[in-house]
Amino acid sequence: MERSLETQVSQAVDAWLRWLPRWEPATHRGRVAPCRRCFGSPVLSAAGLGADVPHGVQHGLSTRIKTIVDHAVADYTARNLPMLQAELDQQAARNRARSYRPAEDLDPEFEGLPLDPDPVPGAPFLFTIAGLAEEVDADIPALPPLSDEAKAALRQEVALADDYANMVGREVCSILLHSRLRIQAAVAELVEPQIEAMLEELTRSLDSPFGDQPPLA
Template sequence: MERSLETQVSQAVDAWLRWLPRWEPATHRGRVAPCRRCFGSPVLSAAGLGADVPHGVQHGLSTRMKTIVDHAVAEYTALNLPMLQAELDQQAARNRARTYRPSEGLDPEFEGMPLDPDPVPGAPFLFTIAGMAEEADADVPALPPLSDEAKAALRQEVGLADDYANMVGREVCSILLHHRLRIQAALAEYVEPQIEALLDELTKSLDAPFDPGEASSA
């Protein structure tokens, strides 16, 4: 029996809450470009995860909600949008033919994240994961071209799929409002103490920028 949308959202929040105690602040250099999935996300707003919440914490929840929406849209497409479904089936077969698929099978906390770190000026990469994936993709034949009529019909079905995705997304946001209290409680227990510890450490380093031993020997 198909799970209701309320059940799917509740179970996804449960899974995110089970993961949250394992989260630790990133120690590497932050990225310049914002995450397209999380920046300005109405899902995160509904969950009460504001801009002051670390991106790693946000991403794990937004990805889980996106999976729910994607699954609902996939079912709707299979039942109602034959041209779009055929196009997706062809694309899926093409993807399966690729010999290297590094972005597949990732945990929700890493899905959709950049495959490579930001480059360091003056220190180019010998190779990148994204570059190797592009090389593998180039070896797979392109999909056959569509006629103008088929393109117009496909655009119409894509529009219907987008409308359905927006409708499901609004329902997900509405359901998430009921989970705000336990989400906020988990943030207070597992995330905020780590952020406060980082700020305390930063404050101490700013108050004493030099090693005490160096200061006394100067």
């Protein structure tokens, strides 16, 4: 029997809570561009994860919840939208023909993130993972063109899929409200102490930028 949305959301939160003890603050440079999946996400608002929560913590939950919505939309599309399903099947076959697929089978904490770090000015990369993937894509034949009538019908089905995704997304957010207290409790227990310790260490380094040194004679 297919699991209900309530069960799926609860299990996604449970999986995120099991992962959260392994989270540690990032020590590398932050990205300039905000994450398109997490920035302004209603899922994170429903979960009570505000802008003061580190992005890595947010991303692990938002990705797990997005997967629930994606699976619901995929099932709806397969049952009701034949043209869109045919296009997706062709695209899936095209994807399988790629010999290099670095963005697939990633853990939820990394799914949807850029494949490469932000470049350092004056220090260009010799190669990038995204660039290698694009080189492989160039060798895959493009999908056959559609007629104007087919394009119009496909746009209509895409709009129906978007409407369904929005409906499921609203329902998921409503369900997620029931897990808000345990999400926030886990952040308070496992995330906030690490952030406070990092800030204390930063404060100490700013107060003594050269470390403890003996006074000059």
